[in-house]
Amino acid sequence: MSNNKRLRIAIQKSGRLSKDCQNLLKQLGVKLNLREQRLIAHATNMPIDVLRVRDDDIPGLVMDGVCDLGIVGENVLEEVQAERRNSSASFAVKKLAKLDFGYCRLALAWPQELGAQDKQWFNGKRIATTYPEILSQYLERENIDASVVMLTGSVEVAPRAGLADAICDLVSTGATLEANGLMQGDTILESNACLIQNQELADDDKLALIDKLMPRLRGVKQAKESKYIMMHAPKAKLDDICALLPGTGQPTLLALAGSDDYVALHMVSSETLFWETMESLKALGANSILVMPIEKMME
Numbered sequence: 001m002s003n004n005k006r007l008r009i010a011i012q013k014s015g016r017l018s019k020d021c022q023n024l025l026k027q028l029g030v031k032l033n034l035r036e037q038r039l040i041a042h043a044t045n046m047p048i049d050v051l052r053v054r055d056d057d058i059p060g061l062v063m064d065g066v067c068d069l070g071i072v073g074e075n076v077l078e079e080v081q082a083e084r085r086n087s088s089a090s091f092a093v094k095k096l097a098k099l100d101f102g103y104c105r106l107a108l109a110w111p112q113e114l115g116a117q118d119k120q121w122f123n124g125k126r127i128a129t130t131y132p133e134i135l136s137q138y139l140e141r142e143n144i145d146a147s148v149v150m151l152t153g154s155v156e157v158a159p160r161a162g163l164a165d166a167i168c169d170l171v172s173t174g175a176t177l178e179a180n181g182l183m184q185g186d187t188i189l190e191s192n193a194c195l196i197q198n199q200e201l202a203d204d205d206k207l208a209l210i211d212k213l214m215p216r217l218r219g220v221k222q223a224k225e226s227k228y229i230m231m232h233a234p235k236a237k238l239d240d241i242c243a244l245l246p247g248t249g250q251p252t253l254l255a256l257a258g259s260d261d262y263v264a265l266h267m268v269s270s271e272t273l274f275w276e277t278m279e280s281l282k283a284l285g286a287n288s289i290l291v292m293p294i295e296k297m298m299e
């Protein structure tokens with residue numbers, strides 16, 4: 001257990017999740033002095049320390065209580081959980097939130113020249129992956145008798161190198177598969193980054209700090225999805241205009257200096273305005289239509 005009085009958060013040191021994790025902490029109001037080479041960064045305005053490590057180590061650090069919180073891909077979390085379930089190490093964590101970055105999927109792929117294949121094709125084949133536990137569970141579920149070849153990197157070259165017949169790897173744009181002449185098959189897992197907490201965390205001050213950060217996290221997410229919409233709207237068409245606006249929120253109507261026919265209409269919407277809706281609003285006589293991003297929100 002961490003007996004440090006400061007809340008310890010583990011994030012990826014350098015890789016796909018690093019920038020997004022740093023941005024998130026900044027949006028939550030955590031001021032960090034991140035010097036590139038430092039393993040631990042201390043927040044200057046809250047009792048928080050950020051540990052920067054390899055993503056593979058993050059679930060274990062949180063499960064063992066070395067860190068109180070961690071941000072990691074669900075793919076890595078599931079793999080480590082399955083690994084630890086087989087040994088007698090602790091594997092439970094509390095998933096506090098699924099985050100809106102780090103999206104990727106774990107998918108099967110094989111050489112393009114073999115053409116489309118069904119699941120039965122994998123029987124007797126060798127599949128290279130960095131996620132042996134997740135893959136084995138899938139194979140068992142689907143009743144496929146294939147062998148798993150564990151590689152920690154460059155999985156895409158395995159078929160060409162003769163190390164395996166197929167692969168099971170992370171895909172986001174599909175560019176890496178294409179560059180290696182591979183064809184994508186079933187998705188085994190869809191993954192986002194997530195925020196996890198040590199399950200046995202009992203320190204009241206740390207729990208209170210997490211309780212303070214969680215509404216901020218929700219606020220950041222909500223703000224990202226929301227827009228502030230403003231326009232000048234003809235009074236005579238207000239009902240038609242409101243019917244076109246997304247969401248159920250009531251707009252604010254303000255008098256427009258020098259005009260008896262128009263009002264200024266403002267509203268916070270949970271979604272953006274599509275061009276088509278803006279054109280319809282304009283056709284009803286609205287003008288000066290603005291759709292603006294929102295930085296922070298608290299309801």
Ligand SMILES: Nc1ncnc2c1ncn2[C@@H]1O[C@H](COP(=O)(O)OP(=O)(O)OP(=O)(O)O)[C@@H](O)[C@H]1O
Nearest residue numbers: 012015016017054055056073102103104170171172
């Ligand atoms: N296109 C993508 N490919 C791989 N991972 C992605 C992608 N998009 C998002 N991710 C997520 O980012 C996580 C980290 O990916 P990255 O490639 O930086 O890991 P890594 O090479 O294992 O880094 P580390 O050195 O920390 O072990 C992945 O586990 C996954 O959750």
Ligand SMILES: O=P(O)(O)OC[C@H]1O[C@H](OP(=O)(O)OP(=O)(O)O)[C@H](O)[C@@H]1O
Nearest residue numbers: 016153154170171172173174175176177
């Ligand atoms: O579908 P794509 O958009 O091409 O992304 C998929 C690739 O990205 C990841 O590797 P990454 O680039 O993070 O490098 P790494 O394997 O060295 O970690 C992953 O292992 C794939 O190789």
Ligand SMILES: [Mg+2]
Nearest residue numbers: 054055056057
């Ligand atoms: Mg890693």
